[in-house]
Amino acid sequence: MSILVLAIDTATPAVTAGVVRLDGDATELLAEQVIFDPRAHAERLTPNIVGALGDAEVTVGQLDAVVVGCGPGPFTGLRVGMATAAAFGHALGVSVRGVCSLDAIAVGTTGEVLVVTDARRREVYWARYRDGVRIDGPAVNAAGDVPAGADAVAGSPEHAALFELPRLAPVYPSATGLVRAVSNWEVEPEPLVPMYLRRPDAKPQAAAR
Structure with a gap:
């Protein structure tokens, strides 16, 4: 259908x-x-x-x-x-x-692929995939702290360039x-949950004190 x-x-x-x-x-x-x-x-x-x-x-x-x-x-x-x-x-x-969103970039890739996007603060959002299936992440780290082991990298060109890996075409x-990236269209969807991976910069005034 x-x-x-x-x-x-x-x-x-x-x-x-x-x-x-x-x-x-x-x-x-x-x-x-x-x-x-x-x-x-x-x-x-x-x-x-x-x-x-x-x-x-x-x-x-x-x-x-x-x-x-x-x-x-x-x-x-x-x-x-x-x-x-x-x-x-x-x-x-x-x-x-x-x-x-990283899954959507990785769809259709083969081998072990690292996908990275801009997390600002000199960090990247990342996840690792094997034949398009996520096996690690998502997480947020400085590029130097992302675990090694992928065969290629996809995602934000500026941040993919931080890794000495062959670059794949998907960038967004x-x-x-x-x-x-939807795993199963036959089941009822789960509630939407944002993947922020870090707390907002703004803090309640009492907490800031």
């Missing part, structure tokens, strides 16, 4: 929205819009969604499901994407499935990767 999926991710500087047709194990990208701006998640996500739906010639009423990247990523970016996904799911009465969570 074919279903239409809205896929969105705001866990990285890439503000991603796309429409994917899922038919069994086959995925077909109908449209995707991506803007690279780490400070424009809130401003760009909805226009990207509207643009992708228009390019795909799909109305919101035709959507059967929503998939959203749950990080790891910064607090503000994740909140924008996940709140938007939840709002679409509630308004349309369709399921919303959260996936690890794509709409197709997000949909393919």
